[in-house]
Amino acid sequence: MIPFLDLNQVNAPYLQAIEDAAVRVVRSGWYILGNELKTFEKSFAEYCDAAHCIGVANGLDAITLILLALDLPKDSEIIVPANTYIASVLPVSYLHLTPVFVEPDPRTMLIDPARIEQAITPRTKAIVTVDLYGRSCEIAPIIDLARMHGLKVITDAAQAHGATYEGEKVGTWADATAFSFYPTKNLGALGDAGAITTNDAALAEKIRYLRNYGSVIRYQNEYQGVNSRLDEMQAAVLSVKLPYLDGENVRRREIAGRYLRELQCRELTLPPADRINEDAWHLFVVRHPRRAELVAYLEKHGVQTNVHYPQPIHKQLAYKEYKDLHLPLTEQIHEQVISLPLNPVLTDDQVAYIIQTLNQFDHQ
Numbered sequence: 216m217i218p219f220l221d222l223n224q225v226n227a228p229y230l231q232a233i234e235d236a237a238v239r240v241v242r243s244g245w246y247i248l249g250n251e252l253k254t255f256e257k258s259f260a261e262y263c264d265a266a267h268c269i270g271v272a273n274g275l276d277a278i279t280l281i282l283l284a285l286d287l288p289k290d291s292e293i294i295v296p297a298n299t300y301i302a303s304v305l306p307v308s309y310l311h312l313t314p315v316f317v318e319p320d321p322r323t324m325l326i327d328p329a330r331i332e333q334a335i336t337p338r339t340k341a342i343v344t345v346d347l348y349g350r351s352c353e354i355a356p357i358i359d360l361a362r363m364h365g366l367k368v369i370t371d372a373a374q375a376h377g378a379t380y381e382g383e384k385v386g387t388w389a390d391a392t393a394f395s396f397y398p399t400k401n402l403g404a405l406g407d408a409g410a411i412t413t414n415d416a417a418l419a420e421k422i423r424y425l426r427n428y429g430s431v432i433r434y435q436n437e438y439q440g441v442n443s444r445l446d447e448m449q450a451a452v453l454s455v456k457l458p459y460l461d462g463e464n465v466r467r468r469e470i471a472g473r474y475l476r477e478l479q480c481r482e483l484t485l486p487p488a489d490r491i492n493e494d495a496w497h498l499f500v501v502r503h504p505r506r507a508e509l510v511a512y513l514e515k516h517g518v519q520t521n522v523h524y525p526q527p528i529h530k531q532l533a534y535k536e537y538k539d540l541h542l543p544l545t546e547q548i549h550e551q552v553i554s555l556p557l558n559p560v561l562t563d564d565q566v567a568y569i570i571q572t573l574n575q576f577d578h579q
């Protein structure tokens with residue numbers, strides 16, 4: 216069986232260095248808000264060409280802390296993509312802001328700038344964009360729209376470490392960008408971890424307070440903050456892996472390129488082939504009208520796949536107040552998407568086998 220993702224294999228090349236880093240942290244006697252975090256924040260900011268990086272506990276908190284720092288009025292409407300993982304939207308709800316779901320461009324499956332414009336009302340205060348599957352959304356026109364209407368832009372780049380748009384890294388476009396280092400992401404820790412990048416010094420400083428009870432000097436609290444810190448152990452692991460991220464993304468692009476050139480199957484929609492080298496290819500998401508059949512066929516032939524995601528947010532029980540909302544593009548995407556294995560440890564033979572197997576689907 217070709218597994219969808221084997222984290223043991225993904226981390227195997229770095230095992231010795233990770234173990235050395237772990238021993239260093241254990242022996243340091245300092246486990247929260249120390250030098251490992253400072254070092255990682257500095258290198259991740261540099262990696263993203265961003266002025267500031269603040270390490271936090273996870274990707275969900277990264278989005279929440281940005282919104283918390285922006286301190287938007289309670290009845291604000293926040294534009295969010297309808298096609299995304301629920302973590303992009305939950306922070307909006309936590310803070311008693313109103314998510315306004317916007318349909319994607321069916322070609323990229325990412326939020327459609329033209330539809331954003333239609334959704335803006337006098338109550339709109341911010342846009343959450345998501346670089347879903349590893350590809351940057353159409354961020355330049357979105358930033359223009361935001362400037363024109365006085366809106367903040369927050370990017371959820373949890374799936375897009377290292378992706379670029381017009382040659383510039385995803386962590387620099389928005390007012391602030393949220394990253395997750397959940398173990399399966401392109402840059403993955405060995406537990407929960409996240410970060411925020413921004414070029415806004417005041418926003419960065421406020422987030423630094425907010426992630427630590429609203430305090431940067433012990434027992435002196437400027438804000439009602441939360442506890443959301445990236446710990447020393449995870450920071451040390453991330454510092455080991457960060458130098459290899461670009462190389463791993465190159466390998467992801469090679470595999471994506473082969474899939475795009477060689478997959479041939481009737482009714483199969485491939486992801487867009489433009490900007491192959493700007494995309495971080497966290498996931499390779501294809502669409503097929505007979506998804507269940509294709510998934511079962513691949514499984515039977517030893518190829519494990521996944522679905523990102525099976526149910527749209529507005530159809531989840533957690534968002535039952537939106538259940539009558541009709542978002543046909545998003546709903547169709549959720550019925551048809553299949554993620555094929557794409558990770559830096561897939562071998563050329565495995566990629567060839569996946570292509571050959573899928574190309575036989577119409578001829579079985």
Ligand SMILES: *Cc1c(COP(=O)(O)O)cnc(C)c1O
Binds near residue numbers: 273302396
């Ligand atoms: C993983 C992910 C998150 C949440 O990250 P956590 O670290 O698990 O909290 C948010 N948004 C997207 C798009 C993700 O893929």
